[in-house]
Amino acid sequence: MTVAQDPAAPVAVPVQPDQARIARRERLRLLGRSPTFLIGCLLAGIWVVCALFGPLIAPHSPEFPDVLNKLVGPSGEHFFGTDRLGRDVLSRVIVGARAVLIVAPLATLLGTVLGTALGLITGYYRGIVDEVIMRVVDAVLAVPLIIIALLAIVALGPSRVTLILVIGFVFAPIIAKTVRAAVLGEAQLEYVQAARLRNERSPYVMFAEILPNVMGPVIVEFTVRLGYAIFAVATLSFLGFGADPSIPDWGQDISQHYQFISGGVWWPVLFPSLAIATLIVGINLIADAIAATFER
Amino acid sequence: MARFLLKRLGLATITLFLLTIIVFFGAQVLPGNVARRILGGFADQRAVDNLNHQLGTDRPLLTQYWDWITSFFRGDLGLSLSYHVPVSSLIGNALEHSLKLAAFAFIMVVPLAIFGGVVAALKRDSIVDRVITLAGLSLAVVPEFVTGILLILVFGLWLGIFPVSANAPPGSDVLVQLKYLFLPALTLVILLFGYIARITRAGTIEALDADYTRTAVLKGMPRRTVIKRHVLRNSLLPTIAVVATQTGYLIGGLVVIETLFNYPGMGRLIFTAASQKDFPLLESAVLIVGIVYLVATLLADVAYSLLNPRIRYATAE
Numbered sequence: 001m002t003v004a005q006d007p008a009a010p011v012a013v014p015v016q017p018d019q020a021r022i023a024r025r026e027r028l029r030l031l032g033r034s035p036t037f038l039i040g041c042l043l044a045g046i047w048v049v050c051a052l053f054g055p056l057i058a059p060h061s062p063e064f065p066d067v068l069n070k071l072v073g074p075s076g077e078h079f080f081g082t083d084r085l086g087r088d089v090l091s092r093v094i095v096g097a098r099a100v101l102i103v104a105p106l107a108t109l110l111g112t113v114l115g116t117a118l119g120l121i122t123g124y125y126r127g128i129v130d131e132v133i134m135r136v137v138d139a140v141l142a143v144p145l146i147i148i149a150l151l152a153i154v155a156l157g158p159s160r161v162t163l164i165l166v167i168g169f170v171f172a173p174i175i176a177k178t179v180r181a182a183v184l185g186e187a188q189l190e191y192v193q194a195a196r197l198r199n200e201r202s203p204y205v206m207f208a209e210i211l212p213n214v215m216g217p218v219i220v221e222f223t224v225r226l227g228y229a230i231f232a233v234a235t236l237s238f239l240g241f242g243a244d245p246s247i248p249d250w251g252q253d254i255s256q257h258y259q260f261i262s263g264g265v266w267w268p269v270l271f272p273s274l275a276i277a278t279l280i281v282g283i284n285l286i287a288d289a290i291a292a293t294f295e296r
Numbered sequence: 297m298a299r300f301l302l303k304r305l306g307l308a309t310i311t312l313f314l315l316t317i318i319v320f321f322g323a324q325v326l327p328g329n330v331a332r333r334i335l336g337g338f339a340d341q342r343a344v345d346n347l348n349h350q351l352g353t354d355r356p357l358l359t360q361y362w363d364w365i366t367s368f369f370r371g372d373l374g375l376s377l378s379y380h381v382p383v384s385s386l387i388g389n390a391l392e393h394s395l396k397l398a399a400f401a402f403i404m405v406v407p408l409a410i411f412g413g414v415v416a417a418l419k420r421d422s423i424v425d426r427v428i429t430l431a432g433l434s435l436a437v438v439p440e441f442v443t444g445i446l447l448i449l450v451f452g453l454w455l456g457i458f459p460v461s462a463n464a465p466p467g468s469d470v471l472v473q474l475k476y477l478f479l480p481a482l483t484l485v486i487l488l489f490g491y492i493a494r495i496t497r498a499g500t501i502e503a504l505d506a507d508y509t510r511t512a513v514l515k516g517m518p519r520r521t522v523i524k525r526h527v528l529r530n531s532l533l534p535t536i537a538v539v540a541t542q543t544g545y546l547i548g549g550l551v552v553i554e555t556l557f558n559y560p561g562m563g564r565l566i567f568t569a570a571s572q573k574d575f576p577l578l579e580s581a582v583l584i585v586g587i588v589y590l591v592a593t594l595l596a597d598v599a600y601s602l603l604n605p606r607i608r609y610a611t612a613e
Contacts, residue, residue: 036430135307139314142586142593144548150570151322151582155333231439235552238441239567251441258445258556262460266449273442281434288433 020212027293037289043282047275050097060088062095062248071265081267083257093271096248100279103243104229107164111171111229112222118172119179120206120214124187130180137173145170145232146239153241160243163236167229175221182214216294223287227280234276250276300601308594315586316368320361323579329353334377334573351575364579373580378572383580386565391584394550394561397462400477401484401546406539409489410532413496417531418523420501429497432490440552444483448556451479462559480557487549492539499531506530533603540596547585 031037050057060078066086074081080089122130140148145167152166186192187210195205236242237251245252250272257268331347332339348354352363367374373383409432416428435443452460464476503509504527512522550563558564562581569578 135310136314138307138311139318139586142311142315142589143318143582144545144551144585146548146551147566147582147585148318148322150551150566151319151578154570154573154575154578155322157333227437231437235439235441238439239552239555240571251439254441254445258448261445261448261453264453266453269445270449273445276442277438277446280437280439284434284437285430288430 030293031289034289034292036285036292040282040285040287040289043278044286045282047097047101047279047282050094051101054095054098058088058091058094060091062087062091064088071260071268074267080271083253083268084260089253089268089271092248092253093250093275096250096253096272096275097279099237099243099247099249100230100233100251100276103160103163103167103233104226107167107233108171108222108226108229110164110168111225112175112218114168114172115175115221116179116211116218118176120183120210122176123180123183124202124206124210126184133173133176134180137177140170140173145228146235149232149236150239150241153236158241158243163233163243167232171225171229175218175225178217178221179214182217183210186210186213220287220291220294223283223290227283227287230276230280230283234280301598304594304597308590312587312590315590316365316583317361319579319583319586320364323575323582330575334575368580368583374576376569376574376577378568378574378577383577386577387562387581387584390560390562390565390581393559394547394554394563397477397480397550397554397559397561398484398543398546400474401481401488402539404481405485405488405492408485409492410496410535412489413493413535414500414528414531416493417497417500417504420504425497428493429490432493434490435486436488436490438486440483440487440549441556443486444480444553444556447479447482460557462554462557480553480559483553483556484546484549488542488545491542491545492535495539496531496535499535500527503527503530540592540599543589543592547589 055062064087066082066088068086069078069082070086071084072078072082072086078088078090080093083089083092118133122133148170149163149166153162156162192205192209195209200209233242234251237249238255240252240255242249242252253272254269257265261269329344329348330351330353331344335344335347345354352360355363364374371384373387375381376383376386379386412428412432416425419425448460451458458479459476460479462476462480464473468476506526509522509526512526513519547562550561551567552563553559554561554563555567562585566578566581566585568574569581
């Protein structure tokens with residue numbers, strides 16, 4: 001968020017630094033008033049707190065198997081009941097936030113950094129570089145994320161690093177496409193021409209001049225992609241390709257218990273499902289609100 | 297028009313070529329040693345060498361790629377490692393099942409989402425609009441297995457109106473089959489509704505704001521006629537073309553939905569191939585999914601340009 005705070009900012013920047021600061025403060029004020037944003041923060045915030053302090057909040061150990069009380073419904077002792085090994089579902093839901101909230105943001109960050117760089121380069125140089133990269137982008141987009149991820153995880157073996165790399169690399173071209181479109185609009189503007197006439201080097205023009213002016217789409221893209229990353233991480237762990245089978249994980253807990261549904265056992269699947277749904281909807285409301293402030 | 301088509305076709309071919317490289321490298325090159333990945337770290341080195349020889353994965357990469365790609369387009373997809381039958385027979389059957397499920401979902405979602413989008417656009421910025429737009433988008437971002445589980449709990453367990461599995465007993469009639477397919481199809485409907493409704497809403501709003509609509513209103517035409525004749529005609533046809541580009545989403549969703557509902561389609565086949573490390577099956581299935589997507593996008597592009605001459609002429613130049 002250190003947009004345009006460079007003290008040596010060249011005169012030709014279209015938005016003056018103090019003007020940019022005012023615009024930013026205005027956007028933050030709008031966000032603070034947006035019910036969409038506040039509800040989103042509340043929903044996502046609960047899970048962020050759980051991810052940070054999970055083991056302190058959880059009423060029981062998420063790992064302790066109470067073998068005498070397997071698959072017992074919700075009660076005063078276990079608010080969300082117990083699972084097939086007699087573990088406390090509530091505690092597993094609370095601690096499970098960590099699994100998804102480590103991988104998804106890191107993957108999104110990787111994708112955003114790579115994608116922004118790629119978008120700046122393709123949008124700035126255009127021509128053959130642009131054509132080649134955009135064709136690769138289309139090819140990657142032709143296969144759904146989950147399927148590419150399956151392919152790569154089978155090839156590389158499941159691990160946290162694999163998940164982050166795969167999701168990051170798939171997101172990069174998608175983000176690049178958006179950033180590229182924004183850069184194409186900027187590259188024609190006077191301040192870019194001015195910087196070129198001053199004989200600034202291309203990397204400087206791209207990253208110091210154009211980048212601060214396309215931060216809006218980049219931030220929006222980051223929040224939207226974060227939602228999709230959580231979607232992907234949860235789905236992959238549901239399919240049994242999660243990062244680490246030994247730690248509590250929502251998707252994995254659901255996949256290990258949905259066979260019990262026909263026997264009337266709903267609690268070990270319902271609560272992790274609601275956790276995933278609320279987290280993703282929360283992130284999405286935040287993304288929606290942020291996008292709305294940039295559209296003004 | 298011919299030039300436009302040729303250009304589109306050319307681009308699609310290049311994309312397809314790149315796609316084969318991505319799939320090939322993903323499945324054959326990344327693992328390093330395919331047989332080692334299949335047999336595991338403790339397997340005897342001789343067994344690994346043998347399997348590599350048998351699979352042909354000990355040959356130079358370029359030869360492997362060339363062999364794979366030429367036999368693929370000759371229709372020879374190789375043998376599945378886990379089922380020990382030709383991959384093509386597995387894929388043909390699975391595609392048919394998936395198409396059935398997808399068609400059922402599309403038949404439900406397209407009218408529903410278009411209706412939702414048009415209503416949202418006509419009541420722009422009202423509560424109705426906010427609810428349709430936000431609820432639609434929120435539902436679209438919830439993973440399919442979560443929506444699927446919730447639907448199973450509500451309709452299968454608590455209300456008990458729909459079966460939990462997607463497989464009707466063999467020999468049952470179409471209505472019974474549809475009843476079994478309803479929950480998986482509804483999961484897809486929920487996934488796709490938000491996006492299609494949003495496109496429809498945007499298209500309708502654009503048409504509502506257009507000069508020709510204002511002219512029609514100022515002429516004194518009744519609102520109903522204006523909407524039917526000027527607004528919808530301009531907003532809906534492109535929407536339907538854009539819907540075709542949703543097939544990618546759809547297929548990704550099928551992997552999860554078919555696994556959850558235990559339905560023998562393309563998605564579950566890909567899932568099984570991935571869990572069994574069945575590389576020949578996985579490669580072919582993924583490539584076919586990519587091709588289906590490319591063809592659908594190509595058809596959508598063509599349909600869109602047929603309906604909208606502006607695009608056609610702009611790109612032909």
